[in-house]
Amino acid sequence: MARHVLLAGIIGSTAYGLAGPGSDVDRIGVFAVDTVELHGLRAPRESYVTTRPDVTLHEAAKWCRLALGANPTATELAWLPPDLYETRTALGDDLVALRRAFLCAPRVRAAYLGYAARQLRTVERRLTGPGGANPRVAKAARHLARLVAQGRQLYRTGTVEIRLADPEPVRRFGERVAGGDLAAAYRLLAEAGDDLDRGRSPLPDRPDDEAVERWLRAVRAAHLAVA
Incomplete structure (x- = not known):
């Protein structure tokens, strides 16, 4: 060890x-x-x-x-x-x-949205696969929402709060997606990408x-x- x-x-x-x-x-x-x-x-x-x-x-x-x-x-x-x-x-x-x-702006955008996209694929696979919705869908959806929120914050401000100020919206999002609202997950990720494309970041272009x-x-x- x-x-x-x-x-x-x-x-x-x-x-x-x-x-x-x-x-x-x-x-x-x-x-x-x-x-x-x-x-x-x-x-x-x-x-x-x-x-x-x-x-x-x-x-x-x-x-x-x-x-x-x-x-x-x-x-x-x-x-x-x-x-x-x-x-x-x-x-x-x-x-x-x-x-x-x-930190640098391009890598923060790519990494956080990239990991969020992986969580979205996990959500879709678990939701549409055998057995349908299960607690793991809600967990993956929560991590999708959390990655989007933290990625947006880090890109916009150059800092990130690991402990969510209000975790309840993230929990509710996880339950909504686990209940079958896959469109909400796609919409969240798309809106985050559009938001970061429009906004400017205080982070440099290179670390x-x-x-x-x-x-x-x-x-x-x-x-x-x-x-």
Whole structure:
């Protein structure tokens, strides 16, 4: 398992305010390998994923690549409310302070709407497949609405609130779609795309790769010695 965890916290439905009685608690984190491991014949492991408990840990370089691509799950780790962090080192704090450097308007639009489109395909497949509506349809629809809301916010303002200010409309949307209103899901995604196409973003056209590179090199310097 990962040794040097730099930053880790609770994400998913619990973080969004959408958790129900049977919801799992999802966690994500960033870890560093001993720098010497990067010079061997075989590359060190970049991710550790477990279920029960649901934990995903990414090595620092991989997490940076994911965040530079505006991957929503990776991105949210850097924007969690303080009470949801379970591990915060000095380098983890530096990463949170650097979170805007990973962002750029084109990638935020593409990633958030792209992941929302994947949730829409999941909704459609589950709703029209054998058995029809089931609780997993509502869950996928909720995540569709959540991704759209957070993507719009991040694109428009350059910041994102992981904990939804009012989760009830998202819950109601999930139930409406699960009840058969697939058109509402298509409409939500189309309206979001139109909205972002019309609006302007304070985010730059490219992320600050140099700032990210400096942080990653600081991680490597801090882990030169083999413990």
